[in-house]
Amino acid sequence: MKRECTIIPMGPFHPALAEPEFFKLSVKGEKIIDVEIRIGYNHRGIEKLAEGLTYNQCIFLVERVCGICSNIHPLCFAQAVEEIAGVEVPDRAKYIRTVIAELERIHSHFLWLGLAGHIIGFDTLLMWAWKARELVLDIFETVTGNRQSYAMNAIGGVRRDLKKEHISKILKTMDEAERATKRFIKAISGDPVTLSRLKGVGVLSNEDAKKYCVVGPVARASGLKIDIRKDYPYAAYDEMDFDIPVRRDGDALAKTEVRLEELLQSIRIIRQAVDALPNGDIKCEVKEMPEGEGLSRGEAPRGEDLHYVVSNGSNMPERVKIRAPTFMNLPSIKPQLIGNTIADALIIIGAIDPCFCCTDRLTVVDVKENREKIMSSDELLQRSRKKSSADHRGS
């Protein structure tokens, strides 16, 4: 059967998300009958680099695993190290970590919503959602000094305090974010065109979701009620009151609905956390690193993030293992794509909210050019040098 199909390469640069990934779609007419996924185009060797840095430096390194989830990685890493060191983070730091983590979820979900709108040709949604996201980025800038890569986490707590004026700004923005979210929910559920692009498209059955061990909103859209914030509470989540939105259909619409409702829950959590923000220190000191191992899980906007750290008693880790959520969600693309049309491939891939930079963490670059030719990294390097020197001459 496969001999009679046509191969359509998608990537290595994903046309919608502008991130490197390669999907080899086997199609028969318009219908996708098989998919092969290739990753590794953006490996930066972060796990290897971590072995040569001190714990405090590692915090900044793992923050750069991902530009969108730049809080959850250092948070998970810090938690794993705190577990090895046996320190208890001050309550105020736990609350601040919770606030930052939820703000990150809001900005990430708005970002995704805009992209999803863009993919299906609903560019007004892109404008709206990114306008709302900008408000959250403004908070980050006020509180941390950075719109992205906030550098809030430290081993033993957080690096900056939340001041009174921050809190009033956060609360004000939450009101606006809530209004925006409700407007988006209305705009999507009331628009037959959007609904027809999302409904029944890219279904991930409950069984497949379990088989592929998917996490986060993708799992929750397929009826799996899992959320690290509830199941393995960290930071101050055990003191927060919130719901886990779940859908059964597993299609792109279910994934959208789950994320939209999660936005409202995040707003709810932030209001509670800033309201009950305890007084006290924001950081405790870690005097010594014993030998040992630490395992930490956290709920990133895309699902479970896992850090496993091994300490040899020195000031540098022996091993750091990072498992970002998209690494689990990506293989589940296969059953979601098969049986759908090429036209829907983009939104199906987009609906898992893939974050390839997180997934790729190793060394070399390889690029598949045209059909059969595989370029070696040396060839790529040569080509890049040639191009940059030509550009240089041109300017």
Next chain:
Amino acid sequence: MEDKIEKKLREELGDHFIEYELKPSNKKKGIWIRISAEGNRKAAKILINAFKARFSTTSSVEHSSFIELIYHFAIDEEGLAVNLKADVLKTNLMVETIADIVPGAEFIEREIYDIFGITFRNHPNPKRLILSDDWKEGEYPLRKSFRVDKDET
């Protein structure tokens, strides 16, 4: 729950069950069980089928004479982390795959082959995942012996 898991695994795995430890993880309980590498399939099957465990990932840590695999499972309903540790000797870096039992393990086993050189026997799709196809055979970038060249030029 943790007692049940310990009992069941101890019974079913027999000699492959080596050590059991209970440790906190994310404020919740975590189980760490050392098994022999030959028992990995049986243990994974029991955790998934009898205890509805979700496979998270597999970590790999290099030691002087062996590479340690840590299978991280999670029983979400109970908030219980179950971790299986198995040592694979460097003289024979082979272990049975679990990717046919849990397809979610396919990618990570391919990654571990790429970066540590452990072969997963009977893997459904034993191709490179993250390294390029022209990567030098026998060079595993996450091994301690692999040095990152300061300047490749």
